[in-house]
Amino acid sequence: MTALAPADIVAVWETGESRPDWNRALVALARAMPGSTPGDLASLSIGERNARLLALREATIGPVMRALVNCSSCGEPLEFEQRIDELLADYSPPPQREFDIAIEGYELHYRLMTSQDLATAVQGDPSRVRRTLAERAVIDATRGGEAVAPADLPEPVLEALGSAIAENDALAQLAIPLACAACGHVWNASLEVVPFLWAEIERRARTILEDVVTLAHAYGWSEAAILEMSQARRQYYLDAIE
Ligand SMILES: [Zn+2]
Structure with a gap:
């Protein structure tokens, strides 16, 4: 994966700022992978999308990703670190998109979720996003040989289906093992890849633009010229300002 240049980071932030998370993810990937069409990117499974975002x-x-979280037992803050190469070392894209599973007497044929599914699900009732996604995943469902509409599937069946989808689509959900030094509590914190990375892109873009202001003011250079500089070069000129 090619790194985003400073001008790309600013452009991704500017384009994605007013958009929902599923769309921000595609804006960043489209910039990093100009050979891919929007349709290609939107039809990646969520795990494949996350693998590409992490590589980017x-x-x-x-x-190394770092974040502050609060212990889920005593509330004490702790910093977690997660190496991206560890997450990607064992990753392989899902070998197939459609699967079968039997849950509580129901036979389900289902598929993995994509950004297109997220786009549709977030347009509806926010409290029904998970249910909408699970219903969309169902290609067909039967019970005792009789067809069942996805909307008629009971909640526990759709929940079990959600877990099966996550198992078959590596990196769709990230669980980071954490241990609290203060109280000894051990748990898995879920890491939401897109909000986490978007916050970093936003911080990076703002820093770059602040540097543009400082350098333009000090030297009279254009925004375009400053955005073309590497971070190292920008820093050199910033340090040279007295
Ligand atoms: Zn604790």
Whole structure:
């Protein structure tokens, strides 16, 4: 994966700022993978999308993700670190898109979720996003040989289906193992890839634009000229300002 240049980071942030998360993810990938069509990117499974986003983050910002979280038992803050190469080392894209599963007497034929599904699900009732996604995943469902409409499937069946989808689409959901030094509590924190990476892109874009203001003011250079500089060169000129 090629790193996003400073001008790309600013352009991705500017384009994605007013858009929902599923769309921000595609804006960033489209910039990093100009050979892919929007349709190609939108039909990646969520796990495949996340694998590409993590590779892009590693190339652009670096290999280690860090964040502050609060212990889910005692509330004590702790910093977690996760190396992206560890997440990607064992990753392989799902070998197939459609699967069968039997849950509580129901026979389900289902498929993995894509950004197109997320786009549709977030347009509806926010409290029904998970249910909408699970219903969309069902290609056909039967019980005792009789067809069942996805909307008529009971909640526990759709929940079990959600877990099966996550198992078959590696990296669709990221669980980071954490241990609290203060109380000894051990748990898995889920890492939402797109909001996490978007916050980093936003911070990076704002820093770059602040540098543009400072350098333009000090040297009279244009925005375009400053955005073309590497971070190292920008920093050199910033340090030279007295
Ligand atoms: Zn704790």
